[in-house]
Amino acid sequence: MKSLFVEGNSTMHRVSARAKLLALAALGVALFLSTNLLLLVLAALATAVIYFSIGLPRRSAAARLMPVFLTILTVALFSLAFNPWHVAVVALLRLTALMLFAAAVTATTTIAQFIDEITLLARLPERLGLLRADDVGLAVGLVVRFVPEILDRYRAIREAHAARGIKLRPTTVLVPLIILTLRDADNIAAAIDARGVRRHVN
Structure with missing residues (x-):
């Protein structure tokens, strides 16, 4: 079986595994406590910057995310069918930000x-x-x-x-x-x- 770990010397690579896992847990709690669209958009953008700065080629980095993003999009569409649009967008942004940071952690941790x-x-x-x-x-x-x-x-x-x-x-x-x-x-x-x-x- 292959590993998701990517050799590199980015900032995320230099952070200890414990700190990254604690940050991931804290981010998850913070994201699901917030319903502010602006904050969630900023969180998604910030985690995207972190993920795309770990040293992977853009195409390869995007390909890694596609299956998970399809699942997130399905969840958001399902939420939209039964809830107001705001709730669906909040779910989409929360899960996208969490997915991006989690992907950065797994790519920089053995x-x-x-x-x-x-x-x-x-x-x-x-x-x-x-x-x-x-x-x-x-x-x-x-x-x-x-x-x-x-x-x-x-x-x-x-x-x-x-x-x-x-x-x-x-x-x-x-x-x-x-x-x-x-x-x-x-x-x-x-x-x-x-x-x-x-x-x-x-």
Whole structure:
């Protein structure tokens, strides 16, 4: 499996993994506490600047975002069908800003750094008997490593649409993408269990 990490020396690369994850959590809370359109637009623009300054070519950087943005756009359109336009725009801006900053974090943080920080964070709940820190770290690492596979699936579906002359629409992309992702997730889970990586509680 490929990694989303991109070698570089940008400001985001030099920030510690812990600081980036804390900033991502704080941004998520701040975004969902605000309904001010101007602030949300500024947040989306600021996170776009951060994301496009990490050193990726523009086309490659945009391609990474496309599958997630299609999902966000679908959510916003669904919200528009049942809510005033303001609510749909707020949802679109919130999720877009969060997606851009999260993409910048994943592109400038290695999988090992992710797993180490998440495992450390989960040590306290582990002492209380609520979870297993190593298992949580493994789960987060797998999620991050799985994203490039989803991007590859999206590209394959897009090329299949083009070869058949079918117009690319969110509904015709998301359904096969979800099915293929779930199938791969089952295969990975079976491989992990077969190797005894996950510890089972009887």
